[in-house]
Amino acid sequence: MELYMAPLEGITGHVFRSTFCECFGNVDKYFIPFIKPNQKGHLSSRERQDVLPENNVGMYAVPQILTKSSEDFLRTVHKLKQYGYKEVNFNLGCPSKTVISKGRGAGFLSYPEELDHFLYEVFANVDVAVSIKTRIGRERPEEFERLLEIYNKYPLKELIIHPRVQKDFYANRPRLDAFAGAVENSRNPVCYNGDIFSVEDYERVTEAFPSVERVMLGRGLLKNPGLARQIRTRQTLDKRTLRAFHDRLYGRYAEILSGEKTILFKMKELWSFLAPIFTDYEKYAKKINKAQRCKAYEEAVDKLFAEQEIG
Numbered sequence: 001m002e003l004y005m006a007p008l009e010g011i012t013g014h015v016f017r018s019t020f021c022e023c024f025g026n027v028d029k030y031f032i033p034f035i036k037p038n039q040k041g042h043l044s045s046r047e048r049q050d051v052l053p054e055n056n057v058g059m060y061a062v063p064q065i066l067t068k069s070s071e072d073f074l075r076t077v078h079k080l081k082q083y084g085y086k087e088v089n090f091n092l093g094c095p096s097k098t099v100i101s102k103g104r105g106a107g108f109l110s111y112p113e114e115l116d117h118f119l120y121e122v123f124a125n126v127d128v129a130v131s132i133k134t135r136i137g138r139e140r141p142e143e144f145e146r147l148l149e150i151y152n153k154y155p156l157k158e159l160i161i162h163p164r165v166q167k168d169f170y171a172n173r174p175r176l177d178a179f180a181g182a183v184e185n186s187r188n189p190v191c192y193n194g195d196i197f198s199v200e201d202y203e204r205v206t207e208a209f210p211s212v213e214r215v216m217l218g219r220g221l222l223k224n225p226g227l228a229r230q231i232r233t234r235q236t237l238d239k240r241t242l243r244a245f246h247d248r249l250y251g252r253y254a255e256i257l258s259g260e261k262t263i264l265f266k267m268k269e270l271w272s273f274l275a276p277i278f279t280d281y282e283k284y285a286k287k288i289n290k291a292q293r294c295k296a297y298e299e300a301v302d303k304l305f306a307e308q309e310i311g
Contacts, residue, residue: 001206003228004160006193006218007031007064007089007133011269013046014055015252020221021059023245026228030056031133031216034064034091037072043079051083064089064133068103068114070121077128085128087157092134093193095166100138106166109147110138116150129157133193133216137165141178148182156188160216163194170219176208183209196220202231222273236310237277243305260294267297278308 005012005020005027017030035047049055051063063080065088067073077088091105092115100107108115122130132151137143143165151159163179164172174194182190191214196202202215220227225245226237250267257263268289275285284304291297 002028002191002214003231004029004191004193004214004216005031005221005228006216007033007091008218008222009033009094011222014050014052015256016249016270017059017061018055018057019245019249019252020225023241023248024225024229026232027217028060030059030061031089032056032061032063034066034094035076037065037067037069037076041072041075041079051080051085053084061085062087062089062131064091066091066094066099066104068108068118070118073118073122074125077126081128087129087131089131089133089160090122092132093160093162095135095164095169100166106135106138109135109143109166112143112146112150115147116153119150119154123154130154131157131160133160134162135166136161136163136175136178139165139167141165141175144178144181148185152185152187154188158189158191158214159186160191160193160214163192180209183212189214191216193218196227197223198227199230199234219273222270224277225274239305239310242277242310246301254294261292263294264291264297275304277310278304279311280308284308 003026005017012033021027021030032050035043043051063085065073065076073090080088092108094105096105099105103111134147137147159182161179161182163174163176179192190212192205192209192212193216196205196215196217197220205215206212217228224237226241229235230237253263253266257266271285271288275281281304284300287300288297291300
């Protein structure tokens with residue numbers, strides 16, 4: 001079984017990925033949060049830092065592209081090839097309203113004929129491997145039958161399916177019946193993504209779909225950074241390892257980010273996922289979230305680690 005790290009905008013940037021890889025590993029592919037091509041074809045400062053080979057040492061990293069223009073997609077692929085990338089991922093899964101309002105991400109799923117034309121233009125000209133990360137539709141799971149017909153026309157590296165529609169965001173349960181249809185009918189290798197927060201979740205999916213050889217972990221790795229290792233080795237996360245990961249990540253953000261507010265914003269974003277892994281975490285999480293200075297933040301984190309256990 002191959003395990004992937006999902007791209008989560010604003011969180012799984014190169015600092016997080018490299019620190020995670022050093023402390024935990026056990027991930028086969030790390031997907032880089034999406035690049036949004038601009039008209040001049042330049043990468044933003046954040047995008048460039050994310051794809052620099054020196055910021056992805058020791059991992060197999062795959063850049064993700066978010067666009068509805070085949071020209072912009074191909075231009076970005078050309079740029080990424082200069083950094084040595086031979087595989088890219090196309091984002092058809094982002095449910096954010098600001099993204100779908102522009103017809104990108106999961107918003108593109110509302111226009112199957114345009115999507116088909118986009119993929120035709122891409123595969124007629126691309127010379128790297130292309131995978132797709134998709135939801136199963138915009139509003140109804142029945143949309144996926146037509147979408148899968150389109151995906152089956154093209155030689156995808158793999159089709160990563162989050163079996164929710166865009167309207168679900170992250171609510172409701174993944175629609176496993178739709179995923180089952182993809183497993184049965186996809187001409188491309190299929191990867192499962194969605195709501196794997198524990199070894200038990202992983203086992204339910206893999207037992208239900210024994211032919212699936214790829215699983216992507218997203219929010220589950222933020223809630224429990226040791227999850228991939230636990231799946232592989234059954235070694236549970238301990239406080240010492242988590243503390244080492246936290247301190248290394250915090251230290252690196254302090255080195256490259258400007259201002260305490262910016263540093264704390266990045267760490268608080270992670271703690272919004274991570275805090276519930278501790279017993280009786282609520283009052284500590286509030287103190288972490290209210291901290292305006294690094295000293296107050298560090299004191300709150302110290303107390304959490306000292307006074308509570310990983311549940």
